[in-house]
Amino acid sequence: MAAPRRMGFPQCYQSAWRPQGHLSGPPAAPTSSGCPSSMMPVLSSHPVRAKTLISANLEKSSVVLRSRMPNIKIFSGTSHPDLAQRIVDRLGIDLGKVVTKKFSNLETCVEIGESVRGEDVYIVQSGSGEVNDNLMELLIMINACKIASASRVTAVIPCFPYARQDKKDKVSATGDGEAGPAYPLKLKVNEWKFRSRAPISAKLVANMLSVAGADHIITMDLHASQIQGFFDIPVDNLYAEPAVLKWIKENIVEWRNSIIVSPDAGGAKRVTSIADRLNVEFALIHKERKKANEVASMVLVGDVKDRVAILVDDMADTCGTICHAAEKLLEAGATKVYAILTHGIFSGPAVSRINNACFEAVVVTNTIPQEQHMKDCPKIQCIDVSMMFAEAVRRTHNGESVSYLFSNVPY
Numbered sequence: 301m302a303a304p305r306r307m308g309f310p311q312c313y314q315s316a317w318r319p320q321g322h323l324s325g326p327p328a329a330p331t332s333s334g335c336p337s338s339m340m341p342v343l344s345s346h347p348v349r350a351k352t353l354i355s356a357n358l359e360k361s362s363v364v365l366r367s368r369m370p371n372i373k374i375f376s377g378t379s380h381p382d383l384a385q386r387i388v389d390r391l392g393i394d395l396g397k398v399v400t401k402k403f404s405n406l407e408t409c410v411e412i413g414e415s416v417r418g419e420d421v422y423i424v425q426s427g428s429g430e431v432n433d434n435l436m437e438l439l440i441m442i443n444a445c446k447i448a449s450a451s452r453v454t455a456v457i458p459c460f461p462y463a464r465q466d467k468k469d470k471v472s473a474t475g476d477g478e479a480g481p482a483y484p485l486k487l488k489v490n491e492w493k494f495r496s497r498a499p500i501s502a503k504l505v506a507n508m509l510s511v512a513g514a515d516h517i518i519t520m521d522l523h524a525s526q527i528q529g530f531f532d533i534p535v536d537n538l539y540a541e542p543a544v545l546k547w548i549k550e551n552i553v554e555w556r557n558s559i560i561v562s563p564d565a566g567g568a569k570r571v572t573s574i575a576d577r578l579n580v581e582f583a584l585i586h587k588e589r590k591k592a593n594e595v596a597s598m599v600l601v602g603d604v605k606d607r608v609a610i611l612v613d614d615m616a617d618t619c620g621t622i623c624h625a626a627e628k629l630l631e632a633g634a635t636k637v638y639a640i641l642t643h644g645i646f647s648g649p650a651v652s653r654i655n656n657a658c659f660e661a662v663v664v665t666n667t668i669p670q671e672q673h674m675k676d677c678p679k680i681q682c683i684d685v686s687m688m689f690a691e692a693v694r695r696t697h698n699g700e701s702v703s704y705l706f707s708n709v710p711y
Contacts (some may be wrong), residue, residue: 331418347373372697373416373450375441377425379434380669383458384424386686391694396421400437408433410440417449420697422518423688427461428645428668435461435505439512446513451575454516454696456689457511458667459615459643463523465501518692520667520685521614521642536702538692540642540665541570542709543683545577547609547663553639558608559583559634563625571612583609585625598628605633616644616664623657636660637662643667651677 375385375396388395397413423445425438438455445453500522507516510533517531520538528535548555552624555578562571562584577580583602611631616622616639626637637659644664646654654662654677662677665685674680691710695702704710 325541342564363383371419372693373419374422374424374693375412375425376446377434377437377438379429380426380667381426382457382669382671383426383666383689384685385692386684387424387456388692389689390690398441403542408437408440410444412441412448414442415448416445418451420452420454421445421450422454422456422596422693424456424458426458426668427463428459431461433474434509439508443507444512444514448463452515454518455514456693457517457519458685459645460502460505460519460527462501462505463527465499466503466524466527468498502527503530505674516690516696518696520665520688523614536692536696538688538702539706540667540683540685540688541574541577542705542707543665543685543688544574544612544640545605546661546709547640547683548578551661552608552610554581554608554636557606558610559602559604561585561602561604561611561625561629563611563613563621567613569581570614574612578672585628585643598624600628600632604629606638607634608638609634610635613637613639613655614639616662617645617650618648619646619653619657622662623653626658628659638663644670644673646673646680651680654679
């Protein structure tokens with residue numbers, strides 16, 4: 301019988317290709333390379349069995365490699381536990397154990413209830429409700445996980461706090477700033493003032509998150525895209541646009557005869573993107589100020605007559621702007637008016653204003669809890685974006701690209 305032909309396979313496959321007769325008996329004579337001939341790979345007389353053994357060894361090695369990747373842990377702050385629960389349900393895992401409490405002097409205390417050593421940690425906390433307490437709670441949770449030897453800590457912040465304080469504005473005697481909110485400054489008539497001593501609080505929040513130990517930020521529809529540049533760590537800014545497009549096509553029958561409207565000039569880029577995807581026209585409302593001490597009048601740029609107007613903005617707080625915009629659109633001949641907002645803050649008189657306004661529906665995402673708002677106002681409807689955050693977490697954990705989510709809704 302001719303001697304088996306030797307083949308130069310890697311060392312890790314030698315046991316799989318060694319014939320059964322070489323597993324026992326006296327040691328074989330060494331070859332010219334110094335290794336016993338029994339240790340040299342040889343062609344098996346059972347190629348199917350040998351191939352199976354090789355596949356088994358490959359699978360075993362891949363399991364070993366996968367086990368070195370840190371496991372994933374997701375913790376929820378107190379601002380939006382429902383969204384965090386939806387995220388983990390989508391991923392098929394359980395929420396991490398964490399205990400949050402306040403001392404009698406209202407200091408926040410956070411205790412992580414399980415080991416995070418070497419883990420890939422995600423903390424879900426939205427900038428809503430009691431913003432300052434929730435922000436401090438997030439910083440403490442990040443630091444607690446970091447000093448507990450977590451491999452990586454990612455802050456999932458659906459609604460970024462202090463996002464509107466991203467620059468220094470010019471304000472007038474009316475107290476209306478360019479960014480929207482009113483500042484109670486006592487100025488003389490026709491006097492304009494640059495807020496030269498105003499803070500850029502969004503940059504401060506970015507610094508605080510980095511110093512606390514965050515390695516990565518996942519958020520949605522930042523008020524200003526330049527906030528990403530405030531960080532020295534990676535920031536994934538997801539967009540609600542794919543979910544908004546899906547809702548429009550499924551819930552507005554006359555969407556082909558619609559027009560997308562921005563309530564201010566700052567949102568022009570946002571509405572043009574949605575209008576292009578729907579292949580419809582867009583319009584915007586320009587605030588024109590006749591005198592410094594008079595309320596700004598709204599000038600509609602675009603034709604909305606006999607069309608369904610869809611107001612699109614990134615957030616609504618007291619809802620004064622979108623309610624005035626809706627009235628302007630109806631006066632210009634729009635048949636119906638919808639409002640679609642990513643972050644529905646709805647503070648102060650917002651809910652009563654929406655109830656008294658002429659909207660068919662005001663649609664928001666659940667980056668902020670909306671259960672109570674929906675009870676108080678039947679016009680408010682909610683789009684669930686938990687699947688987008690869950691997919692972003694999964695892709696980040698597995699080292700995959702998240703750019704797919706910029707134009708698609710995961711199913």
